[in-house]
Amino acid sequence: MTDEEQRGESPVTATPANSVRNELTDNEIHGPVVQAGTILGGVHYHYPRRRLTLSSKQVWRTVRIFAVLVCLSAVAAYLVKREQDDTKFSSPPHVCDMVRKNPNLKRWVPGAKEGGPYKLGPGTLSCTWDSPSEKSSLAISVTLSENRKDLVRRFEKWKSGKSLGAGEFTASEPALGDEALWIRRITNPATSGYKPETRITSLYFRRYNVKVDIDKLQYPDGSSSEWDNLVREIAAAIDAYLMKT
CATH class of the missing domain: 1.20.5 (Single alpha-helices involved in coiled-coils or other helix-helix interfaces)
Known part of the structure; x- marks a missing residue:
């Protein structure tokens, strides 16, 4: 007699593994259930993997x-x-001080003697150098604008010729600042106070909210063969200074 028969229980007939099914409904388990008394080790739950498509x-x-x-x-x-x-700058950057300390200044303006600054009003810094040996002078001014839009409008006027005087014309200078223009003119001694046929060439460029004017004044009996390239070099040095300041 088996243990089940002694306890008055009917014998449990083994069924194939694939026919065993437990179901959990309303917190009740239906089907063959094995309850463990003590569980040793970790419990692992395995869920069927769902492929995300x-x-x-x-x-x-x-x-x-x-x-x-x-x-x-x-x-x-x-x-x-x-x-x-x-609105990068809140005051005009110290461009003149940078030029003054630049080791190339003696080559830019041979025998240069620094003069007094132009008086161009608030928000502007200026500096001048005179070169007796070259019979010319160099002037630099830096003007702060409230924002770059004002400078864009000003340059547009220059390019259109609306702000130019008689005998003045413009030419673009690529790869310098946000935009750069040459303005060339011959002075009228009756109104300017300069010698007759004195040529003034200005290179204007804008960077951020700052406008830089570099003026080259050349007397008629002086040499001007290298001045344009020197002015370009000075402008490039100032532009690099503005970009890293």
């Missing part, structure tokens, strides 16, 4: 959302940088 419509929607976010980030970065560029 996206339809082509979902993929394109995700791509579009990502593209919009990238565009918005780029626009925001541009606007932030533009605002910083428009």
Whole structure:
């Protein structure tokens, strides 16, 4: 007699493993259940893996959302940088001091003697050097604007000729500042006080919210063969200084 028969129980008939099924419904377990008295070691739960699949419509929607976010980030970065560029300086940068300490000054203006600054009003720094050996002079002025838009409008007027006087003309100078222009003119001794046929060549360029004027005054009996290149070199040095200041 088996143990089950002695306890008055009917014998349990083993069933194949694939036919055993337990079900949990309303907090009750239905089906063969084995209750362990003590569990030693870790308990692991295994869930069937579900493969995530996206339809082509979902993929394109995700791509579009990502593209919009990238565009918005780029626009925001541009606007932030533009605002910083428009108001980068709160006062005119010390460009004259940089030129004064530059080791190339003696080559830019041979035998230079520094003169007094121009009086161009508030928000402007200026400096001048006279070169008796070259019969010429060099003047630099730096003017602070409230924002870069004012400078853009001013340069547009110069390019259109609306702000030019008689005998003046402009020419663009690429790869310098945000924009650069040459303005060339021959002075009228009756109104300017300079010698007859004195030539004044100015290189104007803007960077951020600052306008830089570099004026080369050349008397008619002086040599001007190297001056344009020297002015370009001076302007490039000032521009590099503004960008890292």
